[in-house]
Amino acid sequence: MAVTATTVHGASPKAGSRTFLAKLRDGDEVARLITFLFAMFVVLIVVFLVFELWRQSALPRHKFGLAFLVSSVWDPVFDRFGALPFIYGTLVTSALALFLAVPLGIGSAIFLAELAPPRVSDMLQFLIELLAAVPSVIYGMLGIFILVPLMRQYIAPALKATLGFLPLFQGPAYGVGLLTAGIVLATMIVPYIISVSREILLSVPRDQREAALALGATRWESTWKVVVPYARAGILGSVFLALARALGETMAVTMVIGSTPVISSSLLSPGDSIASVIASQFTEATGDLYLQSLVELGLVLFLLTFILNGFARLLIVLTSQRGSGLENA
């Protein structure tokens, strides 16, 4: 049968060879353009967000310069603003949270990935995901009504009695404070550490475990000396991801940190964090300089989490690529 060279609209053998007009007639170009605009909106939003944070913090940036970051005076009455107490509070509470949450999170992840039977592991993972869905204002409420009184009456006196010689545990115990905020934060970030670490651990090739066991390692030794080191970078990534969450966490911290812009060596002392000072003072900020100083704090927070998130993603991608790479080899 002789085939004559007829062209059927939109049905030529190679889609790529269709003319622009044909694609336009099919609606493909229109659909492409529309979806492209929606996608570009996301890019624009991010650019605009950075631009707005920059623009709306012009006043304090010009007035204080870099001194904004190192000054510890926050005095709205005399229009003097320094970010140091808040940066300090953010870093200390986040560090505390990591200190408490990392062992718990990684321990749980090891149990879920290495020990628990798949069905149990899946069910526990489901519960962990639910836990991650609990809003932070609810953690804050539980913090105020349970942890703060507990802290004031039992935990702080006990810490002072045993470790009171350290500068970390001195001064009056108000209940609210850096340590309380750290504990609440820790509870909140454990689910993130567990979920990500579990996936990373599950992606470690089976032969790694089998080789270790075959060499006579106990189950724990194979886990701790072979599997965990293999997944090290990814687990570190999950920790950074959790740290980024902790830095930006607002409500729960605001409710239990005590909202006092001071730098104290004692963990029992009240403090304030970047996110919580924005939350508690933004609506009552009178005057442009005051408001814009809060916006600049937002900018600082944005940059902190931006750097951490980038680093965390890099680590996670690197590990998962290595995992699958070896599996195929």
Add this chain to the structure above:
Amino acid sequence: MSTRVRWRKVVSHLMLAMTGVCALISVSVLFFILGYLAFHGGSAIHWEFFTKLPAPVGETGGGMANAIVGSAKLLALASLIGVPIGFFGGVYLAEFSGSRTAFVVRYSADLLNGVPSIVIGIFAYTILVLPFRHYSTLAGSFALALLMIPTTLRSTEDFLRSVPRSLREGAMALGASRWKTIISVVAPAAYRGILTAILLALARVAGETAPLLFTALGNRFWSPGWNQPTASLPVMIYQYALAPYEDWHEQAWAAGLVLLGLILVVNVIARGVLARGMAVPRS
């Protein structure tokens, strides 16, 4: 068995048991939260809580009807803004984009996902509150929408990509154009996953408080319009929990129980029913 080997086995069992204890502690937090909220909030939930406005300061009683409606309005408008952007953006990434634009869009979405919600609130404030000189439902919804976009976009992309090639090829072979293939074959095949992701995103922003503090603000009365401040459950919980009145604390517990209950129900439906056997992306 030498003592060394026995010792190593003891250590092994001990440490593995410890990991079990860790997991137990982590999971039990959920039951603790649920139990505590049910215990304290359960007694404060009654019909008036859902139907009445907050009582004037100093009086007991009253409810949170305006906050419940306010939250619903905020979420509805947020989905109206956020879901189309996320969905069509995801369609673009999965079906139309070149690798370079895809990288830029994906990177932006990931970046947006990592922005602390309080900073999103500042952004919504500077572009929707400052120019109009008052707080509004719209500004709050916009902030929540921004929090929904990244998850919706990335999971739409992922689920569209996971639709088997043969389905697309079948449709194309029948002469369907690309967008017709997407609309009538690919998207329906992926809808369960995408819907799950949207529901989860919605559940996540339902509890967000920080971005609403200076966008939707709060209101002790019915909100008169979309360009006026409105009450919402999370902000109400925050204000009531910090207030010095015993009666308000009880209502905060009740509101917390209602909010958490809704969020967990949506989560269970989305993860357990809709997404049975699928890998659900993390928000």
